[in-house]
Amino acid sequence: MEKTVFIKDTDGGTKDRTREFYTEFINQLRERKLEDKIQVVRVADVGVYNQGVVMRLLPDNFLYGQLEMANIPALIDESVVPGKRIDHLTCHHISKQMKIVLRNCGVIDPEDIEDYIAHDGYQALAKVLTEYTPEKVIEEMKASGLRGRGGAGYPTWLKWKFTREVKSDEKYVICNGDEGDPGAYMDRSVLEGDPHTVIEGMVIAAYVVGATQGYFYIRAEYPLAVDRIQKAIAQAYDYGLLGKNILGSSFSLDVDVRLGAGAFVCGEETALLASVEGKRGYPHPRPPYPAVKGLWNHPTVINNVETLANISSIMLKGGKWFSGIGTETSKGTKVFAVTGKVKNSGLVEVPMGTTLREIVFDIGGGVLNDKKIKAVQTGGPSGGVIPEDFHNIPVGYENLQKLGSIMGSGGMIVMDETDCMVDIAKFYLRFCVDESCGKCAPCRIGGTQLLNILEKISEGTAHLDDLKKMRKISFAMQKASLCGLGQTASNPVLSTMSFFEEEYKTHVVDKKCPSRRCSRLFSYSIIQEKCVKCGACYRNCPVNAISGSRESGYKISENACIRCNRCFEVCKFNAIDRG
C-alpha cells in the first residue's frame, strides 16, 4: 500500500453516507486498477465534525470536507495519485485539538519500527545519547513543565532528579499501563497505536536516572496492547535501540513486560511495585518513596504511558516549545476520553487550558439527543462531577482540584438530565468498595458504610442526619486511608453532595428521584386522559403487572410492577406517568 484514504461522514445526522461514499471510492479505484496501491478505510473519527463527508489522505495529510460523490474522480486523479492538494475541496475547519501524544496513532503502522523511524522516531533518543548529559535532559524536562499524566500531576523532572540522586547499583524504570479507571482508554490507544514512542520515552528516562532494567506493567485485559508492545520491544532489540550499548553508547537497558491481573489498586504506585514483584497488590505507606526504595528495595521511577509518550517530542523540540502550550501551571496537552452522553465519543487531545465546554460541545458535538447537560465527571472513581456552571473554566490540574475533582488519567464522562447524582455516586463508590484491597480500615469499613447510606438514600429510608454522617466518614477516609484509592474514594460522594445538595435532599426528604433512576422512589401509572387504550403497554409488560382490556382501559398494579420502564418506552402517547 502506498497511500491510505480515511473516509467518514461527519454530519452524524439522519443518514450516514460513509459506506456509500466508501463503496463508490473503491469502485472507482478498481476501474483505475489502483486498488492494491491505495487503501481505503472507514474510520470512526477523523478529528473534525459537521463538515459533511470528510476524507483524509495519508501520508500527504490532506483533509477534504463537504464532499459529494461527483468529487471522487477528481479526488483520485488530481489529488491521491499525483499527491497534490485540491484547494477548493480542502477543509479549512480549525480543530481545537493538538496532537503530541497521539500524533502517530492511526498514522503509522504500529507493528513496523521502520514506519516509526520514518516519522522522526528514535531521533530524540539518538540526540539524548550523543549530545545530552542526564543533567541536561532534566533541565529540559524542568523547562517543559511536564507533569505526570497518571493522575496526581507530580513534576516529571523532579521525580527523575530524585531517583537519579539516590546512589545504588541497581535502578529500575517502570511504565504504568494499568489503566483501570472505567471510562478512560488513552493508554491503551497509545500502546496499541504507537508503542515505540513509549519505549523511546522509557529509554530516555532510564538513561537519566541510571536504570538498567525497565518494565512495562500492562493490564492483562488489553491483549492487543501487550502484543504490540512485545513486538515493538523485540524490534527495538534488533535495531540496537534496547539491550547492550544502545546506539553504540555506553548505556544499556533491558526491557520486559509484566501483566496486571485485574486489580484497580495496582495503578497506585506502591501497590504496582508489589504486583511487579509477583505478589498481592497491597500498597504500603510512603515515605519511603519509590525513588528511594522501590522495586526490590531499589530506586525506581514510575511513569504513566501518556507521560512517557510526551518525552520524545520534548527532547526534539525543546522544553521551551512544550511550556509554550497550556496554562501557567499545567503545560502541554492532555488526552481525554470523552464518553457517556455525548454525540462524538472518543479520544481528544487538547492543549491544557481548553474549557470543558469547548471539549464537550465544539469537539464532542454536544449532548446526545440534544438533551440538557447536567455535569461532566472527570478523574474516574477518584474524581468528581463538575456542574454546568463551571464548564467555562480552563482545564488544568489546579483548576479541577479546586472544584473537588481531579485531572486523573483523563476520563471525561458527560451526564445529562436523566442521570441521577445519587446513582452516580453509588456507582463510583461501589467500584472503590469492590476494589479496596482491605488492608487498612478507613477504606475497607468507611467505604462499605458510605455505600450502605447511599443505598438507604436511593431507597427512600434515609434521614437528614445521614448526610452529615456521610461527610464525616468521607473526611475520615481522606485523612486516614493508606493509599490513594482510599483517600480519594469518597470524592465522587463529596462532590455530588456539594454541587447537587438539593437533589440529595429531594431523595431524603421528599422521597423522590427527579431523574427517575432510583426505582424505589417512583411508581408508574397510566394517565387515563391521554390513554388511547391501544394495549401496547399491556402486551409488553414482562411481569403482567398491567391489567384491563381495550374497552375498559388499563391500569398498572404497583405491587407487581418491577419498574423496568418498558411501558414508558413503548407508549407512543406519553400516557405513562412516572411520579
Added chain:
Amino acid sequence: METSVVPDIANVVEKWKDKKGNLIMILHEIQNQYGYVPREISFQLSKLLDVPLARIYEVLTFYNYFKLKPPGKYTVSVCMGTACYLKGAPELLEELHHILGIKEGETTKDGMFQLEIVRCLGCCGLAPVVKIGNKIYGGLKRSDIVNLLSQYSKEGAPVAQPV
C-alpha cells in the same frame, strides 16, 4: 478453550525460573492454556518453584483476572465501565440474568455460557458493550440480547457479526 491439552508446566517454569517476580506471569501462562488455574497445577507449581502453596493462592485470590474454576464454553462479559453504565449496561445485565438464569460468576447448567461483569473493556465509544468469547458487540439494546445469545447456543459457534 481445549482443557484436554496438557501444558508442559516444567517448560513454563523453566522459562521464568531465573526471572524475579515471576509468579504472576507463570499463572497467566497457565490460565491461558487451561482457561483457569487448576488446583493440581498449583500443587505442582509449589514444588517446582519451591514456594508455599499459600503464596500461590494468596496471589490467585487477590486478582480478579485469575479463575479457580473451569469457565463455560463462552464467557459473556458485560462491561460496567462508567460509559456503559450510563448507556444502559444494567438493563443488559438484567436481561442476561433473565435469559440465562444465572448470576455473575456462574455458569449455565449446560456449560455453554458463563456470565461475568468486567470493569472496562476500553471501548467506551461503543457503549454499552458485551463481550462474548473474544468478540465484542457494541451499541446494544436490551432487545438485542436474545438474538445474540441464540446465535451462539444454536450453532455452538459464533455467527453474529461483531461491531
